[in-house]
Amino acid sequence: MKMNIKETKQGFVETIENGIVEKLVCEYSESGDSKCTVYFCNQMRRTLNVKCSVFNRQYGIPITEDGSMLFVGSWEDGLFAYSIISGKVLWQFRPGKIRNIFVYQDHIIAARAYSSVVKIDINTGKLLAEIKSGTLEHIFNLGFHYVFAVTMSGKHCIIDIEKMLIVKKYDTKIINPLCCLSLMIQDVVLQNNKLTISGIEEYPQKTYNPKIFAKGEYFSRIIDNEFKDY
Numbered sequence: 001m002k003m004n005i006k007e008t009k010q011g012f013v014e015t016i017e018n019g020i021v022e023k024l025v026c027e028y029s030e031s032g033d034s035k036c037t038v039y040f041c042n043q044m045r046r047t048l049n050v051k052c053s054v055f056n057r058q059y060g061i062p063i064t065e066d067g068s069m070l071f072v073g074s075w076e077d078g079l080f081a082y083s084i085i086s087g088k089v090l091w092q093f094r095p096g097k098i099r100n101i102f103v104y105q106d107h108i109i110a111a112r113a114y115s116s117v118v119k120i121d122i123n124t125g126k127l128l129a130e131i132k133s134g135t136l137e138h139i140f141n142l143g144f145h146y147v148f149a150v151t152m153s154g155k156h157c158i159i160d161i162e163k164m165l166i167v168k169k170y171d172t173k174i175i176n177p178l179c180c181l182s183l184m185i186q187d188v189v190l191q192n193n194k195l196t197i198s199g200i201e202e203y204p205q206k207t208y209n210p211k212i213f214a215k216g217e218y219f220s221r222i223i224d225n226e227f228k229d230y
Contacts, residue, residue, distance in 0.1 A: 021067040021084075029053055032074065036061065038084050048087045051080050062103045064122070071108065073098030079110055081125060091125030093118075102141045109147060109161050111139040117149060119164055129164035140188035144229075148188040148195075174223050178204040182216070195224035 022039045032053040039045045052061060052072045063070045069090065072080045078094040079101065097113040107128060108120045114136060119129040133152035140148040145162045155169040176183050181203040189196045198220035 021063055024061060024063060024070070026050075026052060026061060032076075036070065038063075038067070038070070040067065046084055046087065048082055048084065050082060051077060059099055059101065062101050064103055065105075069122070071101050071103065073101050073110060079108075079120070079125075081122075093120055093125045093127070100139045100141075102139075102147065104161075109139070109141075111136060111149075113137065117147070117152075117159060117164075119161060131159065131164060131166065138185070140185075142188065142190040142195075144190075146190065148197075150185050168224075170223055176201070177221075180204050184216075190227060193225075193227045194222050195227045196220060196222050 020041055022041045024036060024038050026034060026036045028034055030053060032051055034050055034052045035047055036050050036052065037045055037047045048070070050061075050070075050072050051074055053074070059073060061070055061072055063084070068084055070082050070084055072082065074080070074096055075098070076096050078092055078096045079098045080092050081090040082088070083090050095112070097115055098110055099113050100111040102109045103122070105122075107122050110118050110120065112118060114134055116130050116132040116136065117139060118127060120126065121128055131152070133149075135151050135153060137150045139150070139159075142148055142158075145160055146167075147159050147161055149157045149159055149166075151157075152166065155171070156175050157166045157170070158168040159165070160167045175185075175197065178201065180201040183201045184199045185197050186199040187197070189198075198218070200216040201219050202216040
């Protein structure tokens with residue numbers, strides 16, 4: 001399932017290709033009570049009242065591949081699962097600080113900022129497994145059954161989401177070889193057994209001068225040349 005995201009006057013439009021859902025249009029609000037309209041390929045549409053806000057612009061609102069459910073994460077109230085057909089809340093998972101949400105066939109993987117990576121039953125909202133970390137920021141979907149976590153206990157990690165185990169850790173020197181005082185990872189890609197990270201880095205330690213403003217620079221680097229299936 002391939003997803004394209006683009007900006008419109010209504011907000012973000014998430015287009016799901018080769019599925020029964022054509023697009024999802026969200027009217028984000030500051031209050032957290034918003035409307036999402038799901039457009040189907042047969043020209044039917046369904047508008048839902050959902051608990052989403054401008055917070056969700058960053059992380060999106062994923063939909064199951066069969067177009068039956070959508071998921072909204074919030075900082076205050078946790079993760080909500082909605083039936084697209086009825087518009088009703090199917091379940092709510094607490095607590096909050098939900099950032100990234102990845103949808104699989106029978107479960108969901110979500111990041112709880114500065115707390116944990118959780119695996120949730122897609123039908124019941126029941127917690128299946130959890131990896132705790134007070135330093136977790138974001139997770140990136142690598143495909144297969146892996147996610148890349150930034151950071152856990154001071155390390156950047158590969159998590160096997162089937163086993164819910166950390167299978168590999170990367171030292172800070174590998175992620176940040178220039179010892180930049182500010183580094184933001186924006187994307188992580190696993191392809192041909194090579195793991196590549198990209199983003200913005202600022203203030204290399206060797207050239208840092210607090211009196212001089214240094215503009216951030218884009219970077220892309222391979223951090224693992226021989227990634228293997230664990």
